[in-house]
Amino acid sequence: MSLHPTLQPYADAWTHSVEAISELVQPLVESEWNRRTPCPGWSVRDVVSHVIGLDCEMLGDPRPIHTLPRDLFHVTNEHQRYMEMQVDVRRHHTAPEMTSELEYTIIRRNRQLRNESRDPGTKVRGPLGTEQTLEEAMRYRAFDVWVHEQDLRTALGVPGNLDSPGAHIARDELLAMLPEVVAKDAGAPPGSAIVLDVHGAVEFLRTVRVDAEGRGSIDGAPSLGPAVSLMLDWETYVRLACGRVTADAVADHIKAEGDTDLTAALLQSFAVTN
The missing domain is CATH 3.30.1050.10 (SCP2 sterol-binding domain)
Structure with missing residues (x-):
């Protein structure tokens, strides 16, 4: 069996956007990872950390055990606290650490998608302990990764992909x-x-x-x-x-x-x- 036809557009859009992100950040020097993006409170490094972290959760990896600092003023609710965990745990990672983890995560997710045979209605883990269908999870990942690709493009001054699958x-x-x-x-x-x-x-x-x-x-x-x-x-x-x-x-x-x-x-x- 292979990926259900309903899910294929979401897999294709995710792949298109995440590979664009990889190409955008691969040549960045250390200081460019600290550039502010339009996503409130997040740098280029933070946005890429978020992308890595949520795809690791799609892979079923355990969430990091980590205590957030008290001075993150852009974090104002439980949803934002949940999302910030995967970001803050990588805040001191170097450029090579970031690009290598992103590449490894993409490889793992591509392998998962090639072998994905579950029905679109299968229940999977969602944020904050919620349940969602596999279709909802994949659709939202495609949406989320495209939006963050645009965040990075704005921060780095490299416009593009405004009409891509995502x-x-x-x-x-x-x-x-x-x-x-x-x-x-x-x-x-x-x-x-x-x-x-x-x-x-x-x-x-x-x-x-x-x-x-x-x-x-x-x-x-x-x-x-x-x-x-x-x-x-x-x-x-x-x-x-x-x-x-x-x-x-x-x-x-x-x-x-x-x-x-x-x-x-x-x-x-x-x-x-x-």
């Missing part, structure tokens, strides 16, 4: 969370519609509709009288939705029409990742 998985992941952002977090009123028009490397138009009970749903049909229309480029959308920038910082990349209060609430609630 980008399309990221689009679907972010759009799946948008109805809750609109209906619950931003408080769009029942019966209203919000149109999102994204252009650039990945282009799409989506409408989030809030029903009479206040529940949000999303589709690709335009709305004739939306409460708010947002037009922005793909890179800005990703950076906003992943909490890498504030709406104020990229205001010149966003065109908004409609209810100004609702627009402000939407942009305030736009980030969906920790």
